[in-house]
Amino acid sequence: MSKIKELREHFSSLTRLKYISNLLNWDLQVYMPDGSNEGRSELISLVGEITHKRLISKKTEDLISNAEKIDNLDLIDSAILREAKRQYEKAVKIPTELVVEIAKTATLGHKAWEKAREKSEFSIFLPYLEKMIELQKEYADLIDIGECRYDTLLDDFEPGATSKWVSSTFNELAPKLQKIVKKLDSSNDKPTQAVLKKYYDPEKQWEFSNEIIEKLGFDFDIGRQDKSVHPFTTSIASEDVRITTRIMENFLPGCLFGTIHECGHALYQMGLMEEIHSTNLADGCSLGFHESQSRLYENFLGRSKDFWNYWYPKLQNFFPENLKGYPMDEFYRSINTVERSLIRVEADEITYSLHIILRFEIERMIFEDKINIKELPQLWNEKMETLLSIEPPNDAEGILQDVHWSGGAFGYFPTYTLGNLYGAQIYNDAINSNPNLLDEFSQGNFSNLLSYLRKNVHQYGAIYQPRDLIKKITGKGLDPEYFTTYLKNKFYPIYKI
Amino acid sequence: MSKIKELREHFSSLTRLKYISNLLNWDLQVYMPDGSNEGRSELISLVGEITHKRLISKKTEDLISNAEKIDNLDLIDSAILREAKRQYEKAVKIPTELVVEIAKTATLGHKAWEKAREKSEFSIFLPYLEKMIELQKEYADLIDIGECRYDTLLDDFEPGATSKWVSSTFNELAPKLQKIVKKLDSSNDKPTQAVLKKYYDPEKQWEFSNEIIEKLGFDFDIGRQDKSVHPFTTSIASEDVRITTRIMENFLPGCLFGTIHECGHALYQMGLMEEIHSTNLADGCSLGFHESQSRLYENFLGRSKDFWNYWYPKLQNFFPENLKGYPMDEFYRSINTVERSLIRVEADEITYSLHIILRFEIERMIFEDKINIKELPQLWNEKMETLLSIEPPNDAEGILQDVHWSGGAFGYFPTYTLGNLYGAQIYNDAINSNPNLLDEFSQGNFSNLLSYLRKNVHQYGAIYQPRDLIKKITGKGLDPEYFTTYLKNKFYPIYKI
Numbered sequence: 001m002s003k004i005k006e007l008r009e010h011f012s013s014l015t016r017l018k019y020i021s022n023l024l025n026w027d028l029q030v031y032m033p034d035g036s037n038e039g040r041s042e043l044i045s046l047v048g049e050i051t052h053k054r055l056i057s058k059k060t061e062d063l064i065s066n067a068e069k070i071d072n073l074d075l076i077d078s079a080i081l082r083e084a085k086r087q088y089e090k091a092v093k094i095p096t097e098l099v100v101e102i103a104k105t106a107t108l109g110h111k112a113w114e115k116a117r118e119k120s121e122f123s124i125f126l127p128y129l130e131k132m133i134e135l136q137k138e139y140a141d142l143i144d145i146g147e148c149r150y151d152t153l154l155d156d157f158e159p160g161a162t163s164k165w166v167s168s169t170f171n172e173l174a175p176k177l178q179k180i181v182k183k184l185d186s187s188n189d190k191p192t193q194a195v196l197k198k199y200y201d202p203e204k205q206w207e208f209s210n211e212i213i214e215k216l217g218f219d220f221d222i223g224r225q226d227k228s229v230h231p232f233t234t235s236i237a238s239e240d241v242r243i244t245t246r247i248m249e250n251f252l253p254g255c256l257f258g259t260i261h262e263c264g265h266a267l268y269q270m271g272l273m274e275e276i277h278s279t280n281l282a283d284g285c286s287l288g289f290h291e292s293q294s295r296l297y298e299n300f301l302g303r304s305k306d307f308w309n310y311w312y313p314k315l316q317n318f319f320p321e322n323l324k325g326y327p328m329d330e331f332y333r334s335i336n337t338v339e340r341s342l343i344r345v346e347a348d349e350i351t352y353s354l355h356i357i358l359r360f361e362i363e364r365m366i367f368e369d370k371i372n373i374k375e376l377p378q379l380w381n382e383k384m385e386t387l388l389s390i391e392p393p394n395d396a397e398g399i400l401q402d403v404h405w406s407g408g409a410f411g412y413f414p415t416y417t418l419g420n421l422y423g424a425q426i427y428n429d430a431i432n433s434n435p436n437l438l439d440e441f442s443q444g445n446f447s448n449l450l451s452y453l454r455k456n457v458h459q460y461g462a463i464y465q466p467r468d469l470i471k472k473i474t475g476k477g478l479d480p481e482y483f484t485t486y487l488k489n490k491f492y493p494i495y496k497i
Numbered sequence: 498m499s500k501i502k503e504l505r506e507h508f509s510s511l512t513r514l515k516y517i518s519n520l521l522n523w524d525l526q527v528y529m530p531d532g533s534n535e536g537r538s539e540l541i542s543l544v545g546e547i548t549h550k551r552l553i554s555k556k557t558e559d560l561i562s563n564a565e566k567i568d569n570l571d572l573i574d575s576a577i578l579r580e581a582k583r584q585y586e587k588a589v590k591i592p593t594e595l596v597v598e599i600a601k602t603a604t605l606g607h608k609a610w611e612k613a614r615e616k617s618e619f620s621i622f623l624p625y626l627e628k629m630i631e632l633q634k635e636y637a638d639l640i641d642i643g644e645c646r647y648d649t650l651l652d653d654f655e656p657g658a659t660s661k662w663v664s665s666t667f668n669e670l671a672p673k674l675q676k677i678v679k680k681l682d683s684s685n686d687k688p689t690q691a692v693l694k695k696y697y698d699p700e701k702q703w704e705f706s707n708e709i710i711e712k713l714g715f716d717f718d719i720g721r722q723d724k725s726v727h728p729f730t731t732s733i734a735s736e737d738v739r740i741t742t743r744i745m746e747n748f749l750p751g752c753l754f755g756t757i758h759e760c761g762h763a764l765y766q767m768g769l770m771e772e773i774h775s776t777n778l779a780d781g782c783s784l785g786f787h788e789s790q791s792r793l794y795e796n797f798l799g800r801s802k803d804f805w806n807y808w809y810p811k812l813q814n815f816f817p818e819n820l821k822g823y824p825m826d827e828f829y830r831s832i833n834t835v836e837r838s839l840i841r842v843e844a845d846e847i848t849y850s851l852h853i854i855l856r857f858e859i860e861r862m863i864f865e866d867k868i869n870i871k872e873l874p875q876l877w878n879e880k881m882e883t884l885l886s887i888e889p890p891n892d893a894e895g896i897l898q899d900v901h902w903s904g905g906a907f908g909y910f911p912t913y914t915l916g917n918l919y920g921a922q923i924y925n926d927a928i929n930s931n932p933n934l935l936d937e938f939s940q941g942n943f944s945n946l947l948s949y950l951r952k953n954v955h956q957y958g959a960i961y962q963p964r965d966l967i968k969k970i971t972g973k974g975l976d977p978e979y980f981t982t983y984l985k986n987k988f989y990p991i992y993k994i
Binding site: 013020023024027034035036038039040042046047050220221223239240277278 | 510513514530547717774
């Protein structure tokens, strides 16, 4: 076997171990009996241990240094080597004890966070959060990529992203978003969500959402949808991509847009070129890019007028008791209600990114040692006031709302907003290069959108890094202007401004 | 860590790898999308490879030889060491190439078998069967336990069983079974299955079968039931035991008794004592013993009059369109119809074992080189005539009906009948030691039966070997007389003899 083929195969076995771990997690969240937690966490740990040992082995080191001696690697093999080095070099820097300590703290921290949120008492979570932050600092100091600790953390989720770059991007974005929200505030004719909060039969919601994603290109021959408490997308092979949804009886958008969102992720995973299946490139090129696809489908497409020109009559047939005679235009406005609210996951397209910017700013301060962890709730509330002009009445609806920090996921939040920005820029390019696209949506034809995304984004998986891929697709680096222009063009008419 | 604890932990990791493999297989049969076969077989192979490497490692050898130096191991630790040696000593004797070759032949052979059965052409399957038999001979010659090749094959499924012993047991059994069948033939008042072949709503069949197993003690907090083409039981932890069923619209016994059968297997897995969870003892002590539990529940209990005294009125309420006014006694007779038939899996309690004895006799001849594989169909048909007085009209309903041989499972079939024999002997003891048991069944109380089985069988897992366990429970070795006595006492009255 050639040296590069050996490397490829070795890292493919690591990808397969990840798929196994994904199945263990999928099952845990979807079908596992309630009483089986302990046994399951043993299985997940075992796979993690085997993966880690294989990754930091002498064999990995040798395979990489042999592959590095090869001249003229092609595009895919160079990327395989690049990712192999990235994974290996990070992993060898971290002692096993630290990995174990982080996992342990995450488990305990998660429990403490749940209790703290239930009682709305930050102090219950505080010691675990402090511990986790110390461990993450240690982790970042050991790996030490970029100019500061937070660069290292970011890099795990968004390869190549730096604090400086994210910061300047968000600093440009925030005031523009605030300005749009303020303008919408001044409207005399605001939409409401009332029609969405009627009773919608769960069985029918399920059916309708499946009909939509099938039409969008979700391939049920290599994928499935199930129900879970927290919706997610996972891959158990490139030909086995699964999404989950959650159905709320009295809130139509939950299942509907949740399903379309996860479908966007799934289409990415389903669209990888065959040459990279099972390799270490068989994934999105970053979380931000992944989120660009889910948000493109959920928001740019899924909450557009063109989309509903086709789907609204069908939705009316599914739920005549709520929607017969209800005007399409009002429905379209209702699914695009903008509101300053407390909870990130419930936020609209515009204010969502303000929630993210808040978290990014706090995370940066934490890892620059600029804030005492005890004072986080106060800082949170102040920033809510500054960014969203709203004050959390308690910690449960403030700093305790998100699960991420309990598990040590710092540097993760920014990828949600990067996803919006990448998504807007790509969507703009898709429409410019396919002038009939919007008309096609009105006629229920979504295949050219998918072809565009397959050709420009999906097929490449992680061959390119995000900053290269966005340039390759759109001819320029990430520019938040596409997103804000999209928002203005869409929401001012909705708010009759 | 003590030496024995290290050994225990090492083999527990192998058990956990088996659980992971079980989940991959469960998912494959229950929820995996159709197009994901290739990716899945890669994952299953990877786990197999990791398991095999770990099992034949120097570490395993050292741990075993260290543990062997310890005096005074307690019951459980001695059994852990015994099983560790058993697994290790077999595995090291087999070169990896042979393992790979068998797996490859099994995959190709399975496809050829499917095609052969579809077309009813033995010649399509023949070359793969010949190859597989050669490989199994090689395997048996390398491991070389007991007095002949077939002893080695048997030992994989029924530890300690020998050809000689099985043969003498079956030689005693066969004429007795034939005699009973002949006697039933002479009846002037035979039951029929007509009432069972009406339309039974699949949803209601599902509901009813779940109600039954819950009452029998199946714990849905650490287990679940799903649907699959071939019903099976699997464990993904001692607290995660799953069964599947298949529902036929026009045949009530399929789902009903299938579910109770798998429930019997599941109760065994759910009843292991906590000290052996995740160890290499966390399973039944043999396939025969496992089958004793499934058949005890399916047949001895599930097709008994006492059982239906309680359940029949409920079944009538589920399906009044078929059963309202239909007498309980006739229903009881119909589920106990005995018929000489072609297909093993459709056979009744009595003729079933004649199908098994046929397979056992053929397998023995194969591995004693007493038959040319080309002549198997003829041999099969002759033995059908001798044992069951019935001649297969074609190979699909003859020698091609079972999947086992295509996968290399020779020595497996006898465990089905051993299960009947163990089951009858244990059931007899259960009733003798709990004189109220049958009355309890009539009142819907099945907990004392389960307590008896937990105490005497389930909790021990593989601590004891089958021949020791049957003695420990009943005070004597396996005696087919219990089974034939049970059959006579039950079936003569049903057939009004």
